[in-house]
Amino acid sequence: MAVYTDVSESQLGAFLQEYSIGQLLSYKGIAEGSENSNFLLHTTTGSYILTLYEKRVDKSDLPFFLGLMEHLAKKGISCPLPVHRRDGNVTGPLADRTAAIITFLEGMWMRKPTAIHCREVGKSLAALHLAGADFPMSRPNALDITGWRKLWDGSRDRADEVEPGLAAEVDADFAEFERGWPTDLPSGIIHADLFPDNVFFLGNELSGLIDFYFACDDIYAYDLATCLNAWCFEKDNSFNLTKGTAMLDAYQSVRPLSEAEKQAMPILARGSALRFMLTRLYDWLTIPDGALVQKRDPMEFIRRVRFHRQIKSASEYGLK
Amino acid sequence: MAVYTDVSESQLGAFLQEYSIGQLLSYKGIAEGSENSNFLLHTTTGSYILTLYEKRVDKSDLPFFLGLMEHLAKKGISCPLPVHRRDGNVTGPLADRTAAIITFLEGMWMRKPTAIHCREVGKSLAALHLAGADFPMSRPNALDITGWRKLWDGSRDRADEVEPGLAAEVDADFAEFERGWPTDLPSGIIHADLFPDNVFFLGNELSGLIDFYFACDDIYAYDLATCLNAWCFEKDNSFNLTKGTAMLDAYQSVRPLSEAEKQAMPILARGSALRFMLTRLYDWLTIPDGALVQKRDPMEFIRRVRFHRQIKSASEYGLK
Incomplete structure (x- = not known):
């Protein structure tokens, strides 16, 4: 229950240049997820979750995790959809971590x-x-x-x-x-x-x-x-x-x-x-x-x- | 940087009955504010901040703080506007705390x-x-x-x-x-x-x-x-x-x-x-x-x- 890594607005702004999700309006570190740092983003196109993967997650597993979410979402399972960058990737470097953006799901x-x-x-x-x-x-x-x-x-x-x-x-x-x-x-x-x-x-x-x-x-x-x-x-x-x-x-x-x-x-x-x-x-x-x-x-x-x-x-x- | 008090969806649902801000879509504890527990709410009418006042805040000061925000917002200062409940109040009880809802401001x-x-x-x-x-x-x-x-x-x-x-x-x-x-x-x-x-x-x-x-x-x-x-x-x-x-x-x-x-x-x-x-x-x-x-x-x-x-x-x- 924590944000382990903070991100500055300029770091995040540069990171978002690689995405086509509109203009950043706000981002808040959220107190959920015990392994990684998560931020709730508001942009002009909607809400997203930004995740910075901390050391407990093996980076070589990320293509599996993110690929699976994409596979399941496309088959109609309600789960977050990883957002592709302009270069086609679903992860990139941010604040010395590997980071990904996924769609935000409403619900409690x-x-x-x-x-x-x-x-x-x-x-x-x-x-x-x-x-x-x-x-x-x-x-x-x-x-x-x-x-x-x-x-x-x-x-x-x-x-x-x-x-x-x-x-x-x-x-x-x-x-x-x-x-x-x-x-x-x-x-x-x-x-x-x-x-x-x-x-x-x-x-x-x-x-x-x-x-x-x-x-x-x-x-x-x-x-x-x-x-x-x-x-x-x-x-x-x-x-x-x-x-x-x-x-x-x-x-x-x-x-x-x-x-x-x-x-x-x-x-x-x-x-x-x-x-x-x-x-x-x-x-x-x-x-x-x-x-x-x-x-x-x-x-x-x-x-x-x-x-x-x-x-x-x-x-x-x-x-x- | 923490959420000190968790809120269940049923507690929050009951609390929101007193407000006219639409249907609750999601709420996330946010890792900002060192004194109180803060949640970012999405409802069908927009985004709000829910604050649960923890013990460092003297409850008798709340009418001053919230009244001031309302006064300033109405004078054109960009600050959060406390949302009034159906009973006219701007605070109410939630999870053994006094709580308030204020409008969410975009920005970093x-x-x-x-x-x-x-x-x-x-x-x-x-x-x-x-x-x-x-x-x-x-x-x-x-x-x-x-x-x-x-x-x-x-x-x-x-x-x-x-x-x-x-x-x-x-x-x-x-x-x-x-x-x-x-x-x-x-x-x-x-x-x-x-x-x-x-x-x-x-x-x-x-x-x-x-x-x-x-x-x-x-x-x-x-x-x-x-x-x-x-x-x-x-x-x-x-x-x-x-x-x-x-x-x-x-x-x-x-x-x-x-x-x-x-x-x-x-x-x-x-x-x-x-x-x-x-x-x-x-x-x-x-x-x-x-x-x-x-x-x-x-x-x-x-x-x-x-x-x-x-x-x-x-x-x-x-x-x-």
Whole structure:
């Protein structure tokens, strides 16, 4: 939640010479996005988001992320469209960073989503999976089990500071995942981080999906499992079956799940919960207090892992 | 540089029921303003700023600040216009804070202002002084010499940590100010914080003055002296006579200074530099590292104090 890099009006003016988006009227650093510096631009042709990619983003991934947004937008998915420069590129240098301009999507993210919002997300996620199927580029998931293991190696020794017994508990999970993680389920482009702050609504209608900077190739049903974790639990960490049912039904109305995908849902949901627990735990233990990066409590996701561990059948999520 | 208080879409939706500014399309927390939480709103009728007043602002001052903006806007000063609610008020409760909506001004603040910008600021400051003359409310300057003394009492003991000898140096300044500070100069409504980040430009034209949350009744020429400190020094702390001359000439083209005001300029500029040094010093010494509030180096303004101390005549600023 920060602007890491400021931009002067003369730097921005020079940068905008390369674009055909009209005269600059204003730009404001916005307090959203935890990885990059983002500015909301007003020009004589409309509103745009200017992103300066900070060091956490690998620049060699930008053609994938921006190309994917363009591919999806052209297939009718409501997501930001990268603006091409006069030289044809979608990125350029600004204030010692690589920067891009994307279209601005109106809409609000839901701090307290309802089952109606969960239904819309389920539908849009399935549409995204279908629309991405013929995207020609690919990117391995840096946060697959091998990636989790690296995070765990960097935090295991201090995990019991967060809760006594956590190290042993997660070790046991890893043993199971490394043995039983599904390898033959339908895969393709997934969003991989479709939390409520990445989905905009106008009233009850979904107006946009944003932040494709974790997108990659992985199991479709894993992406859906992440949405269950991100949208269908209440503040007290209880699972809301109405929301789960709404999301899963809506997803299947666009892209029906195979039997194998259904059966894998509990382990996928548990793995997804562990993945978010691990990034939070790692940040929790390694980022100094008071840094600009917002730290989130890893325990919220350990409780999800425990919930999924005792699920016997995917029907307990509302899956039909 | 932060959003201290988040607002949910349902809280904001309820709050906007009291306004007639159309349907909400989006709102983004913006990383500007060091005292309050600010959001940029898009609605079907345009762009607005939503401000949630945090604890550093005394709520009993809000009618003065917002009333002043309305008074000035109606007199043709380009500043935000507070939007009235259906009940006639300009503030209301939101997320356990008092909140207001003001119109959004397009424009950019100049990270590297030129003499042209200084001229525009001089003209606008004089126009502001004239336009505020018949504003019926008043507010004493909380950061007058008595206020400086309080800040100094809270930081004097540790001042030599910043630079050895600073405590004695500032003590001597206080002795002089408490003896020789002018009391009979023309006074009225001043902005009191017209730094570059509070002035917007579109190209070389001034498009707006913002952030009236230090406005108060005090000496007009003191406000002009603050602008000299804020706009006419270079990064190496040298005074730029071309900028000073441009600003002072432009101010006088709208509101000529009396002989007494001219003679007082060196002590006013020195006092103003001390005032900003003291707030920075106090924050520097009392705000924990890594807090969301941005801390600025107090030494920049001590150097300005020293510069003004050796000025013999206001003509050295370019004052005619």
